[in-house]
Amino acid sequence: MFLSLYFLIVPVTARFLQTAYIDKDKIVHYTKEAVMRTVRLYHPVLKQNQDCFFVAFLRLKTGSAFMQGLFLRGDTMYYITSEASFDGAHFLRNYSGKCRNLHGHHWLVRVHMRSYALQRDIQTDGMLNDFGDLKKTLKDLCDYFDHSLIYEAGSLRKSTLACLAAEEFLLREVPFRPTAENLAKYFYDTLQAKRSEIYRVEVYETPANCAAYEAQ
Numbered sequence: 001m002f003l004s005l006y007f008l009i010v011p012v013t014a015r016f017l018q019t020a021y022i023d024k025d026k027i028v029h030y031t032k033e034a035v036m037r038t039v040r041l042y043h044p045v046l047k048q049n050q051d052c053f054f055v056a057f058l059r060l061k062t063g064s065a066f067m068q069g070l071f072l073r074g075d076t077m078y079y080i081t082s083e084a085s086f087d088g089a090h091f092l093r094n095y096s097g098k099c100r101n102l103h104g105h106h107w108l109v110r111v112h113m114r115s116y117a118l119q120r121d122i123q124t125d126g127m128l129n130d131f132g133d134l135k136k137t138l139k140d141l142c143d144y145f146d147h148s149l150i151y152e153a154g155s156l157r158k159s160t161l162a163c164l165a166a167e168e169f170l171l172r173e174v175p176f177r178p179t180a181e182n183l184a185k186y187f188y189d190t191l192q193a194k195r196s197e198i199y200r201v202e203v204y205e206t207p208a209n210c211a212a213y214e215a216q
């Protein structure tokens with residue numbers, strides 16, 4: 001009873017003190033200071049050397065922004081953005097207009113991340129996510145499409161695909177009509193599975209035309 005009260009009171013109070021952090025494995029740690037401030041608040045006679053006990057038990061796995069928000073919500077958040085681009089051709093099946101023709105774009109993909117807390121690793125201390133790491137993850141995905149023909153599954157005859165393949169053209173089939181909106185969702189879903197702090201992806205077909213997909 002006494003212990004369960006602690007496990008309820010300490011995280012809730014630490015949340016309001018906003019002195020917790022999340023490590024690279026998405027585990028929330030309540031800092032020694034936060035825990036001890038809370039412990040002293042509720043049990044002023046506890047000695048300093050007992051803090052390890054509480055710190056060890058106050059580790060919560062937080063894979064989602066929801067969990068982070070639940071335990072770390074404050075007035076402020078950190079945001080970072082990174083972008084990469086690729087050249088790719090596409091066409092819109094059943095579109096009445098010039099975009100039904102095979103044509104190319106210099107696609108720009110911009111990724112946004114947010115978090116209530118920063119990392120505390122030696123390498124990534126003070127970072128939401130290492131720019132280098134985010135840049136590489138995004139570049140790998142852009143490279144997959146670079147200088148390819150992005151086409152919707154079923155939108156080209158088998159014989160056409162065979163001819164294009166025989167010419168050794170790079171073909172990238174997608175299970176959706178390759179609009180900027182659908183590509184933004186594709187990039188979001190693929191990247192979000194790797195980095196849960198990603199909440200928005202923008203895809204520019206041209207410098208003037210942009211579609212975005214965002215978590216609500």
Ligand SMILES: Nc1nc2c(c(=O)[nH]1)N=C([C@H](O)[C@H](O)COP(=O)(O)OP(=O)(O)OP(=O)(O)O)CN2
Binds near residue numbers: 099180
């Ligand atoms: N909401 C969307 N509308 C359109 C998309 C799309 O992905 N989402 N895509 C297209 C075509 O792919 C087309 O290439 C882009 O449209 P458009 O503005 O006509 O192209 P340009 O900017 O190159 O136009 P110019 O006037 O030739 O400069 C259509 N719509």
